[in-house]
Amino acid sequence: MNLRSQILFQDQTRTRTSDLVTAVGSWHKTYVHESSHWARYHGSTVGILLSLLRRTRDQLAAYTISHLPRQDVEHLHEDRSSGLPFFSFERYPKHAQGELKYSELDWLNLYFAYYLLLDPEGLTEFDTATWDMRAAMEHSLEDMWRQGAGMEMVECPDDVRVGIDGPLKLVHTSEGPLTSRVLFECAAVLDELFQVEGAFIRKADPALREFLLEVLNGEYGMPCRLARALAGRTLGGSTVLALIDFALNPVVPGLNSDDPSVDWKELYPPYRFVTAAKAMTGWETDLEFQYPSHEATVHFQHMLAKRSGLRMGSVASRLSDLSTLREAATAPMHLSARTPAVSLMCASRLLALRERDVCSISHYGVNFLGERATRFIKPDRDVQWLFPVFQVSQGEYRWPAEHVGLDEATDLLIGAAVASAYDDILHGVGPLAHDHLPRSLFDDAGQVEALNQVLKDSTGLDMGWHRT
Numbered sequence: 001m002n003l004r005s006q007i008l009f010q011d012q013t014r015t016r017t018s019d020l021v022t023a024v025g026s027w028h029k030t031y032v033h034e035s036s037h038w039a040r041y042h043g044s045t046v047g048i049l050l051s052l053l054r055r056t057r058d059q060l061a062a063y064t065i066s067h068l069p070r071q072d073v074e075h076l077h078e079d080r081s082s083g084l085p086f087f088s089f090e091r092y093p094k095h096a097q098g099e100l101k102y103s104e105l106d107w108l109n110l111y112f113a114y115y116l117l118l119d120p121e122g123l124t125e126f127d128t129a130t131w132d133m134r135a136a137m138e139h140s141l142e143d144m145w146r147q148g149a150g151m152e153m154v155e156c157p158d159d160v161r162v163g164i165d166g167p168l169k170l171v172h173t174s175e176g177p178l179t180s181r182v183l184f185e186c187a188a189v190l191d192e193l194f195q196v197e198g199a200f201i202r203k204a205d206p207a208l209r210e211f212l213l214e215v216l217n218g219e220y221g222m223p224c225r226l227a228r229a230l231a232g233r234t235l236g237g238s239t240v241l242a243l244i245d246f247a248l249n250p251v252v253p254g255l256n257s258d259d260p261s262v263d264w265k266e267l268y269p270p271y272r273f274v275t276a277a278k279a280m281t282g283w284e285t286d287l288e289f290q291y292p293s294h295e296a297t298v299h300f301q302h303m304l305a306k307r308s309g310l311r312m313g314s315v316a317s318r319l320s321d322l323s324t325l326r327e328a329a330t331a332p333m334h335l336s337a338r339t340p341a342v343s344l345m346c347a348s349r350l351l352a353l354r355e356r357d358v359c360s361i362s363h364y365g366v367n368f369l370g371e372r373a374t375r376f377i378k379p380d381r382d383v384q385w386l387f388p389v390f391q392v393s394q395g396e397y398r399w400p401a402e403h404v405g406l407d408e409a410t411d412l413l414i415g416a417a418v419a420s421a422y423d424d425i426l427h428g429v430g431p432l433a434h435d436h437l438p439r440s441l442f443d444d445a446g447q448v449e450a451l452n453q454v455l456k457d458s459t460g461l462d463m464g465w466h467r468t
């Protein structure tokens, strides 16, 4: 729905301290938090799965919108202005004719599958109660595989049917639902805590540490409490981080291998987390007693797989042929493909890093401590992927000037903005949303006009962003 998985938004709201050392520490901590999301997302199979599902949905949207008969375009405008989305779960099936009938169902399934995996709270209660979850997951995984076959994913047999075994249950706890989003958030707070406990910020205001512990008492700490309850004993932050990393790397049909079936328990990250935490009963690991290392973490994953009966997901094919950001910005491709191309290129670099140094992702906070931190003084080619490539700081769009120029960075931003509009066009109402785009873009009438023209050229719709 927005660019937040692509672009780091630096907001100042969490800086709540007065002296300089602490302000720097606090900025650093916020940066660590948001960058942790980036590295964990793009460096895990669930993130790659989400990027691929998103690409499939956006390409279906791009095709559908640009092939809409004139009459449907009129309906779309009328519906929007009266507050009715063109595609919606509540009013399905709305389009009874031609291709639109199939596009509507496929698009809704892809949307549903994405949010089911990331955060079912992005769906309304009505959607989760009435929609066929299994059909949505199976069809979406299949569409995604066909689109990525022989490229990001392994070859796909012609008659393949993706099957999900076991009941498709969500994970409910006494504190509310456990979602993949909460796992990402919990990990990011633990990563931040690593900073405070480490050498770098030792001088900082102890209020920072208290603030983080307070955060862990809320929703974001739920996985820690749940793991403790399921394991029947206290688990340190390092162990919880390893459990989260295991959970966020599900086995995905077509990505892991050409086996078209997978158990829901092995696919759904919150379920993986629960099963993994239970497997900690009566088992103490090296991770609980020593500073996290590549060897100890790999060994932990191996033992955990044995004890839990769940495999660690991996990517069997070559995820991206692109080797630089410049290529991702300039290689000829449809607008809707550009953002996922950047994501998958970053993902392939992060997976390579994961192979050599799993802790740089599983225990993201260690990147800024001790010897590892010296890698940033003269960053090598792989370490740079641990940070979001594009950022918006105080409303201004920023890009890595050593990798792309103004034109390329602008093309990438336009690709991301247009792709974010597809969801809005098909599923939103009223004027196009723009609160997820860099504010400075809207200070310049010329830029807004140019962006609207690209949207019009690529969709055929006269529906632009407007300044407020």
Ligand SMILES: [Zn+2]
Binding pocket: 033, 034, 037, 185, 188
């Ligand atoms: Zn967060």
